[in-house]
Amino acid sequence: MSAPEPRPLPQESFIEEMKRYLHLLPDDVAILKELGPRMEKYLPEMAERFYAQIPHHPGASQVFTGGQAQVERLKSTLRLWARGLFNGVYDEHYAGDRYQIGFRHVRISLDQKYVISAMGVVRAFLMEKLFDEFPTREKRLAFSQALGKILDLDLNLMCDSYFRATMAHLHTLNQELEQAGAQLAEANAFKDEFLAQVSHDLRTPLNSILSFTKMVLDGLCTDPEEEKEVLRDVFSSGQLLLRLVNDLLDISAIEAGKLARDLEELDPRAVLDSTLPLVAVQAASKNLRLIDDTLEQSLLAVRSDEIRFRQVLLNLLSNAVKFTAQGTVRIRALENQPEGYLRIEIEDTGIGVPLDKRNAIFEKFVRHDPKTLSGVTGSGLGLAIAKRLVEMMNGSIGLETGPAGKGSIAWFTLPLAAPLSDEEALSA
Amino acid sequence: MNDLALRGKRILIVEDNALVAKFFRMAIERAGGGECILSEDVPTILHHAASGELDLVLLDVSLTNSEWEGRAINGVELCRMVKEKSPRRLPVLLATAHAMSGDRERFLETSGADGYLEKPVYDSAILVEKVRSLIDLV
Numbered sequence: 232m233s234a235p236e237p238r239p240l241p242q243e244s245f246i247e248e249m250k251r252y253l254h255l256l257p258d259d260v261a262i263l264k265e266l267g268p269r270m271e272k273y274l275p276e277m278a279e280r281f282y283a284q285i286p287h288h289p290g291a292s293q294v295f296t297g298g299q300a301q302v303e304r305l306k307s308t309l310r311l312w313a314r315g316l317f318n319g320v321y322d323e324h325y326a327g328d329r330y331q332i333g334f335r336h337v338r339i340s341l342d343q344k345y346v347i348s349a350m351g352v353v354r355a356f357l358m359e360k361l362f363d364e365f366p367t368r369e370k371r372l373a374f375s376q377a378l379g380k381i382l383d384l385d386l387n388l389m390c391d392s393y394f395r396a397t398m399a400h401l402h403t404l405n406q407e408l409e410q411a412g413a414q415l416a417e418a419n420a421f422k423d424e425f426l427a428q429v430s431h432d433l434r435t436p437l438n439s440i441l442s443f444t445k446m447v448l449d450g451l452c453t454d455p456e457e458e459k460e461v462l463r464d465v466f467s468s469g470q471l472l473l474r475l476v477n478d479l480l481d482i483s484a485i486e487a488g489k490l491a492r493d494l495e496e497l498d499p500r501a502v503l504d505s506t507l508p509l510v511a512v513q514a515a516s517k518n519l520r521l522i523d524d525t526l527e528q529s530l531l532a533v534r535s536d537e538i539r540f541r542q543v544l545l546n547l548l549s550n551a552v553k554f555t556a557q558g559t560v561r562i563r564a565l566e567n568q569p570e571g572y573l574r575i576e577i578e579d580t581g582i583g584v585p586l587d588k589r590n591a592i593f594e595k596f597v598r599h600d601p602k603t604l605s606g607v608t609g610s611g612l613g614l615a616i617a618k619r620l621v622e623m624m625n626g627s628i629g630l631e632t633g634p635a636g637k638g639s640i641a642w643f644t645l646p647l648a649a650p651l652s653d654e655e656a657l658s659a
Numbered sequence: 660m661n662d663l664a665l666r667g668k669r670i671l672i673v674e675d676n677a678l679v680a681k682f683f684r685m686a687i688e689r690a691g692g693g694e695c696i697l698s699e700d701v702p703t704i705l706h707h708a709a710s711g712e713l714d715l716v717l718l719d720v721s722l723t724n725s726e727w728e729g730r731a732i733n734g735v736e737l738c739r740m741v742k743e744k745s746p747r748r749l750p751v752l753l754a755t756a757h758a759m760s761g762d763r764e765r766f767l768e769t770s771g772a773d774g775y776l777e778k779p780v781y782d783s784a785i786l787v788e789k790v791r792s793l794i795d796l797v
Contacts, residue, residue, distance in 0.1 A: 464681065
């Protein structure tokens with residue numbers, strides 16, 4: 232994850248406080264300025280020593296992934312940092328530079344203890360070279376004191392920057408955690424709602440089965456004809472219950488990722504031809520015209536799962552027949568719409584679906600407005616299942632208004648099977 | 660319940676599930692001898708209530724197919740409206756699909772209903788008994 236870059240705060244008060252605390256005096260500043268040119272020649276070796284630590288640090292290899300080129304860049308940055316020690320101006324701007332380094336380390340998750348210990352290596356190295364540079368005891372003392380003070384100042388600035396950057400990072404993590412918690416609560420509420428809906432929907436047909444059965448058993452029907460009628464209600468309630476249980480099993484298998492998909496190259500014609508007859512009887516009983524516009528087409532193969540393809544097609548066709556009182560249900564196939572996909576459209580002259588319900592209707596338990604028709608029953612899961620199945624087969628699904636604003640067009644797409652390359656064709 | 664306990668009584672059934680409504684109607688007609696009217700249409704329901712010819716309204720709490728003044732309406736609201744319209748005391752039996760232990764009193768109070776019927780009801784005798792006891796109280 233990437234935290235928003237914390238703005239380096241001007242820590243004037245902190246650097247001033249540190250300067251006072253470490254007794255960084257004007258004499259020290261003058262000494263450091265004098266020391267700079269004399270230490271310059273040691274800086275390349277200092278950088279070598281610093282980065283020689285890297286292979287010994289398990290965490291560093293995760294950060295230094297840019298190879299030797301990166302290490303070379305970092306060495307030159309380190310030399311720049313060391314030159315800064317001797318520039319004689321230790322103000323807010325100086326602090327800002329040092330804070331940048333700390334923030335960057337936190338951002339790239341560089342282990343701080345590694346840098347701090349490497350800073351110790353740098354300190355020991357510079358002190359050693361300083362002693363070489365000033366053999367006399369008197370000068371050596373004043374120069375090493377000044378160098379020690381500025382190195383302490385830098386270490387303090389770096390630790391403070393680590394602290395601030397870490398706090399900012401934690402703050403971001405905390406926000407993300409809160410967000411995740413809210414999402415979890417939302418999902419949980421949805422699950423509760425889902426369970427309440429499921430238990431209501433399971434109980435309703437079950438109650439009808441029990442109450443009508445008892446009615447027959449109690450001998451409350453006036454004649455065998457009425458008894459038959461009541462038993463037909465029992466039977467249809469049982470069918471509804473079975474459909475609901477099957478759909479629920481399907482949807483939970485899909486959501487658990489357990490529904491096997493077997494994507495293979497398929498001729499859509501075979502699926503169309505075997506599915507259409509399944510709704511033809513229902514359509515005929517309602518005097519609907521079922522028109523297959525694909526009959527004249529020879530269709531390109533798709534990459535799909537035959538059983539699931541058929542299930543989706545059957546669901547959309549049954550819906551079209553179910554929600555159409557009169558007129559036609561028409562099926563069309565459009566190749567390369569969009570490029571690389573077969574689009575199957577089922578157009579009806581039924582009641583249509585209002586714009587604001589287009590997306591919701593693919594959710595679990597959102598039923599077609601029951602006010603607009605009577606006697607239509609379903610599990611409320613059909614389109615939710617269809618959507619998930621189509622997505623599993625790498626396609627998409629949707630609903631549009633039919634021509635002239637009447638009826639609706641349900642469509643789904645499936646990827647076309649990739650055409651054989653010349654090489655494959657030859658070897659085939 | 661061997662005699663026709665509800666003979667001559669007119670009962671309005673307001674229930675969104677067609678099969679449940681059918682069960683209510685058959686139970687009341689067969690076991691009780693009452694005469695049932697089925698409706699989910701609010702103006703029709705209020706018209707019946709205003710006629711003064713009803714002896715009881717059997718009212719479902721959740722009414723997915725009913726609306727009033729362009730919005731959905733439930734049995735609790737409808738109960739108050741029915742009571743208001745009726746020229747005489749009209750008992751209302753409120754039915755709900757969810758078992759709501761503890762909510763019973765709250766429902767009765769806010770709706771002003773006379774009785775509460777917890778669905779599912781499998782036994783028509785229980786339903787008829789409940790209906791008759793409310794009518795007898797009038």
